[in-house]
Amino acid sequence: GAVVSQHPSWVICKSGTSVKIECRSLDFQATTMFWYRQFPKKSLMLMATSNEGSKATYEQGVEKDKFLINHASLTLSTLTVTSAHPEDSSFYICSARDRGRGNTIYFGEGSWLTVV
Amino acid sequence: SQQGEEDPQALSIQEGENATMNCSYKTSINNLQWYRQNSGRGLVHLILIRSNEREKHSGRLRVTLDTSKKSSSLLITASRAADTASYFCATGLSGNTGKLIFGQGTTLQVKP
Numbered sequence: 001g002a003v004v005s006q007h008p009s010w011v012i013c014k015s016g017t018s019v020k021i022e023c024r025s026l027d028f029q030a031t032t033m034f035w036y037r038q039f040p041k042k043s044l045m046l047m048a049t050s051n052e053g054s055k056a057t058y059e060q061g062v063e064k065d066k067f068l069i070n071h072a073s074l075t076l077s078t079l080t081v082t083s084a085h086p087e088d089s090s091f092y093i094c095s096a097r098d099r100g101r102g103n104t105i106y107f108g109e110g111s112w113l114t115v116v
Numbered sequence: 117s118q119q120g121e122e123d124p125q126a127l128s129i130q131e132g133e134n135a136t137m138n139c140s141y142k143t144s145i146n147n148l149q150w151y152r153q154n155s156g157r158g159l160v161h162l163i164l165i166r167s168n169e170r171e172k173h174s175g176r177l178r179v180t181l182d183t184s185k186k187s188s189s190l191l192i193t194a195s196r197a198a199d200t201a202s203y204f205c206a207t208g209l210s211g212n213t214g215k216l217i218f219g220q221g222t223t224l225q226v227k228p
Contacts, residue, residue: 032214043204044159044218093158097214105149105214109158 003027004096006108013084013115020080021111023050023094029074030096035067038091038110050077050094084115122205122219130227135192137222139205140185147208148181149216150190152201159204162190197228 005024013019023033033050048069049057056069066088068080077096081088093110097103121140129135139148150162165172165181165188172179178191192199202223206216 034215036218041223043220044206046215046217049213049215091156095214095216103214105161105208105216107151107159107161112156 003098004094004106004108006092006094006111008111009109010112011114013113015085015115016083018080018082019084019113020078021092021094021113023077023079023096023108025075025096025098025106028096028098028100030077030098031074033071033077033094033096034105035069035077035079036093036095038093040091044093047079052077081113084113086115089113089115122203122222124222125220126223126225128225128227129195131195131197133195133226135195135199135224135226137190137203137205137224138187139189139219140187141205141207141217141219142186143207144210145183145207146210148179148188149206149208150177150179150188151204151206151218153204153221154201162203192224195224195226197226200224200226 003026007022031052035047036044037047038044046059047062050069050071052071058064071077091110094108095105123138147166149164151159153159163174163179165179176193181188202221204221205219
């Protein structure tokens with residue numbers, strides 16, 4: 001079964017509102033999680049590295065004020081898309097590193113965001 | 117940033133044929149992984165090959181890694197219609213931080 005869970009699986013929000021996506025590691029503690037974004041028929045683009053207890057590290061070109069990442073506990077990272085626009089509509093997927101299993105990476109099931 | 121280039125971008129074959137997908141990368145790596153993704157769904161991890169390995173098998177999958185050429189290939193033998201999906205290589209960078217950089221992907225269609 002899934003060891004990394006994302007919620008919600010899909011969400012529709014209005015332009016200008018904010019939406020939060022959760023990424024949980026279910027049976028291990030993850031000091032490091034990663035957020036990716038995928039446009040239809042495209043590849044996954046790494047957005048940021050989420051670090052438990054400290055600020056996230058954003059990839060070049062990713063607006064940190066637009067995509068807020070909080071990793072307040074060892075099992076939960078959240079991505080908040082602020083003031084969402086239709087161009088933010090995308091598939092967002094997280095992964096978590098399990099140090100106890102040799103740094104194995106587990107991916108969540110992904111979250112579809114549609115901004116209308 | 118995307119460091120992986122995959123070819124072909126799209127591949128269409130008949131059931132029973134073999135499918136080969138290639139991936140090239142630019143930087144030093146700790147490992148290279150292959151993933152499968154069905155349309156609109158999450159990723160399924162297929163196989164991981166470490167930088168000191170040259171070949172790995174898992175069922176009908178065979179992966180090779182040539183670090184001198186910074187390239188890898190995924191071979192699916194005796195393909196099935198259910199293998200229809202997008203396939204991505206992802207490089208785990210030196211330091212094994214868990215950060216993965218994905219290639220552009222190959223869309224495979226297996227016709228019954």
